Amino acid sequence: MEHRDDIGAKLGMWVFIFTEILLFGGLFLVYAIMRNNYSKEFHEAAHHLNAFIGTINTVVLLLSSATVAMSITAVQKGNNKLAVILLFATLVCAAVFMVNKYFEWGHKIHIGLYPGSDLMMTLSHGQVMFFSLYYFMTGLHMFHLVVGGIILTIVMIKVNSGAINTGKYVLLENGGLYWHLVDLIWIFLFPLLYLIT
Amino acid sequence: MTEEKTHHPEPSYLVDTGKYKGLMAWLTSTDHKRIGLMYMYAMMIFFSVGVILGVVMRIELFFPGEQIYGPQMYNGLFTLHGIIMIFTVVIPGLAAVFGNFSMPIMIGAKDVAFPRLNLFSFYLYVLGAAIALSSQFMGNGPPDTGWTFYAPYSIQTHTNVVAAVFGAFVLGFSSILTGLNFIVTMHRMRAPGMTFFKMPLFPWSLYATAWIQVLATPIVGITLLMIIAERWLRIGFFDPALGGDPVLYQHLFWIYSHPAVYIMILPAMGVITEIIPTFAQRRVYGYKAIAISSLAIASVGYFVWAHHMYTSGMSTTARWVFSLLTFLVAVPSAIKVFNWVTTMYKGSISMRPPFLFALGFIFLFMIGGMTGLSLGALATNVHVHDTAYVVAHFHYIVFGGVGFAFFAAIYYWYPKMYGRMYNFKMANWSFVFLFSGFNLLYFPQFIIGIMGMPRRYFDYLPQFTLGQQLSFFGAVLLVIGFVIMLITLFSKKGEKAPDNPWGGRTFEWGVPSPPPVENFEVMPELAENEGPYDYK
Numbered sequence: 255m256e257h258r259d260d261i262g263a264k265l266g267m268w269v270f271i272f273t274e275i276l277l278f279g280g281l282f283l284v285y286a287i288m289r290n291n292y293s294k295e296f297h298e299a300a301h302h303l304n305a306f307i308g309t310i311n312t313v314v315l316l317l318s319s320a321t322v323a324m325s326i327t328a329v330q331k332g333n334n335k336l337a338v339i340l341l342f343a344t345l346v347c348a349a350v351f352m353v354n355k356y357f358e359w360g361h362k363i364h365i366g367l368y369p370g371s372d373l374m375m376t377l378s379h380g381q382v383m384f385f386s387l388y389y390f391m392t393g394l395h396m397f398h399l400v401v402g403g404i405i406l407t408i409v410m411i412k413v414n415s416g417a418i419n420t421g422k423y424v425l426l427e428n429g430g431l432y433w434h435l436v437d438l439i440w441i442f443l444f445p446l447l448y449l450i451t
Numbered sequence: 452m453t454e455e456k457t458h459h460p461e462p463s464y465l466v467d468t469g470k471y472k473g474l475m476a477w478l479t480s481t482d483h484k485r486i487g488l489m490y491m492y493a494m495m496i497f498f499s500v501g502v503i504l505g506v507v508m509r510i511e512l513f514f515p516g517e518q519i520y521g522p523q524m525y526n527g528l529f530t531l532h533g534i535i536m537i538f539t540v541v542i543p544g545l546a547a548v549f550g551n552f553s554m555p556i557m558i559g560a561k562d563v564a565f566p567r568l569n570l571f572s573f574y575l576y577v578l579g580a581a582i583a584l585s586s587q588f589m590g591n592g593p594p595d596t597g598w599t600f601y602a603p604y605s606i607q608t609h610t611n612v613v614a615a616v617f618g619a620f621v622l623g624f625s626s627i628l629t630g631l632n633f634i635v636t637m638h639r640m641r642a643p644g645m646t647f648f649k650m651p652l653f654p655w656s657l658y659a660t661a662w663i664q665v666l667a668t669p670i671v672g673i674t675l676l677m678i679i680a681e682r683w684l685r686i687g688f689f690d691p692a693l694g695g696d697p698v699l700y701q702h703l704f705w706i707y708s709h710p711a712v713y714i715m716i717l718p719a720m721g722v723i724t725e726i727i728p729t730f731a732q733r734r735v736y737g738y739k740a741i742a743i744s745s746l747a748i749a750s751v752g753y754f755v756w757a758h759h760m761y762t763s764g765m766s767t768t769a770r771w772v773f774s775l776l777t778f779l780v781a782v783p784s785a786i787k788v789f790n791w792v793t794t795m796y797k798g799s800i801s802m803r804p805p806f807l808f809a810l811g812f813i814f815l816f817m818i819g820g821m822t823g824l825s826l827g828a829l830a831t832n833v834h835v836h837d838t839a840y841v842v843a844h845f846h847y848i849v850f851g852g853v854g855f856a857f858f859a860a861i862y863y864w865y866p867k868m869y870g871r872m873y874n875f876k877m878a879n880w881s882f883v884f885l886f887s888g889f890n891l892l893y894f895p896q897f898i899i900g901i902m903g904m905p906r907r908y909f910d911y912l913p914q915f916t917l918g919q920q921l922s923f924f925g926a927v928l929l930v931i932g933f934v935i936m937l938i939t940l941f942s943k944k945g946e947k948a949p950d951n952p953w954g955g956r957t958f959e960w961g962v963p964s965p966p967p968v969e970n971f972e973v974m975p976e977l978a979e980n981e982g983p984y985d986y987k
Contacts, residue, residue, distance in 0.1 A: 259564065259639055259640075261639065262564050262635050262638070262639040262640075265634070265635050265638060265639065266564065266565060266568075266631055266632070266634075266635045269630075269631045269634055269635065269665055270631055272665055272666060273627050273631070273665050273666070273668070273669050274669070276666055276667075276669040276670060277669035277670075277672055277673050278673075279669070279670065280669065280670045280672075280673035280674060280703060280706075281673055283703070284677070284688065284699065284703070287696075287699060291696075369680075369684035369685070369686050370683075370684040370685050370686075379687060379693075379694030382686070382687060382694070383686075383687070383688075383694075386680075386684075386686040386687070386688070390677070390680060390686075394676075
């Protein structure tokens with residue numbers, strides 16, 4: 255006999271999300287302290303980030319959160335086909351985000367701006383801190399994005415096969431919750447790194 | 452036309468009923484009881500290794516000056532001793548073993564909420580422990596930073612810090628998932644009629660523990676990742692030579708590692724709260740006070756971390772705030788002690804081994820707690836910071852507290868685990884040796900600590916010789932006691948245990964010993980007027 259408890263499963267996901275928020279919380283704390291200590295250097299270093307790409311990625315992620323949310327409604331209404339399309343759109347958004355990030359990081363690494371590089375050694379400590387935190391935070395975020403992408407891919411296959419359906423869709427909901435978390439963290443990273451200059 | 456229901460006893464969880472037999476049946480089992488036992492075996496192995504390392508340190512300290520090995524090896528030994536004892540034994544500790552074995556039965560559930568995740572946690576635990584231990588054999592020698600990995604030394608040392616740190620990270624992840632599992636289990640799977648305030652107090656303590664596991668562990672996780680990044684990429688978060696801030700590391704580290712002390716001690720308190728009413732045959736005194744004090748310890752305990760850092764460089768305001776909070780967290784702990792002692796009042800006490808160990812716990816925990824207050828006070832702390840006094844204090848809490856509660860819990864639930872009794876006389880002897888050995892080992896450390904013996908030194912001034920030698924003999928007694936305990940429990944099969952050998956009232960004593968795979972043949976319920984501890 256299978257034990258099934260959708261509310262329990264969602265509660266578990268929420269608790270896990272608390273954990274994730276505190277994981278990033280440690281980094282946000284370090285960011286706050288460093289920003290306080292080196293506000294001038296942070297100000298200068300932030301100019302090197304491309305706010306345009308950052309904005310595009312923000313829009314892309316917001317869009318992907320919307321499509322995930324819509325896919326849940328679609329499954330609730332019994333339209334698995336539409337849900338698969340919406341989930342696929344989410345994954346496309348994730349891919350666009352990653353491609354943008356690839357060019358963004360690639361450009362910086364190309365001009366020698368990465369932790370441990372020769373150029374980095376010539377910068378002031380505050381600037382080194384900014385770029386280190388930039389790589390650390392966006393890198394960890396990207397890792398979560400990839401994990402979220404894998405989860406949603408599995409979910410999409412299950413929606414397609416009908417294993418997730420109107421009567422049983424807690425896995426989709428949990429995948430969606432996780433995806434919103436990835437989105438939410440970016441919503442904080444974006445202004446802290448790109449906009450506050 | 453009703454058929455007479457004949458009684459078919461379900462096979463016990465110790466009998467392999469799945470598709471695998473023997474070892475594989477255990478390693479692939481998602482049964483919470485089997486997972487609890489696997490944790491227990493793993494911890495006993497790690498604990499034994501940790502004990503041996505401790506004894507090897509005590510041998511070196513028998514006389515002042517270098518005896519059998521030098522400072523580098525000593526540094527490696529206390530680091531490994533700390534990593535093993537803290538991260539693989541006491542932090543998962545009682546929650547992983549008895550939280551798994553007993554808690555679901557105590558709340559009337561067939562298993563935890565996510566059984567497969569539970570097994571996954573166990574494998575993460577094994578993997579993390581293996582990675583941490585591999586640091587001893589790979590790279591440039593065993594880490595020598597102490598289990599705290601303080602920057603900047605942990606950034607600068609050439610020893611294999613990364614493996615140890617990454618092992619601790621994986622172990623933390625295991626701890627988080629166990630906590631998550633327990634929170635959901637207790638929210639969703641309590642027996643009908645068992646409201647939160649009718650839940651037994653061991654599950655209550657696990658509930659408070661689980662929230663710390665979930666909310667504090669990620670902070671150390673990210674901090675350990677930052678250490679690794681800094682070592683690889685020379686970033687300069689923490690190392691002043693690179694422009695970093697070592698005090699920042701200490702803050703981030705203790706934001707987790709002080710609450711971790713409550714991850715260790717809260718389940719221990721929970722176990723004691725089960726044992727005392729059972730052996731006094733009394734309703735627990737101040738049920739709600741104990742339940743709420745667990746939450747109070749967890750929440751106040753989250754904000755006391757910087758009392759480890761009075762001498763590291765902090766503003767005066769920060770120091771007195773943290774000192775005040777440290778004193779505050781002693782209040783709910785004292786409430787528990789008061790309630791335990793009051794529960795015994797007018798009880799029909801039977802001096803069985805679990806109860807003896809529970810008494811031992813209260814005694815040692817009181818000493819550990821009181822000395823903790825003198826360390827939490829700003830003026831005294833400056834004098835005894837980083838001395839053997841601190842070593843004695845935290846061993847009284849972590850070993851005298853958690854360790855003795857662990858032994859008490861094993862003696863208490865052993866009949867339920869294996870369906871067998873053990874020899875009480877032998878068990879009592881193990882208590883005599885463990886208790887006297889423990890005090891002889893650690894009490895002298897208080898005295899030589901106040902006299903000025905620093906911690907983590909392989910050498911010392913001649914005036915500390917007597918204290919160090921007493922400690923050595925204490926360690927010998929302690930090891931003898933531990934061996935007696937292992938012989939008592941595991942050398943031969945005892946007589947068959949009844950379902951309820953101690954006259955306990957919580958659900959686990961209402962099921963067969965050992966319990967069937969799904970714990971209950973009839974799912975239990977609590978009636979309106981029933982509580983968890985309805986003794987006289």
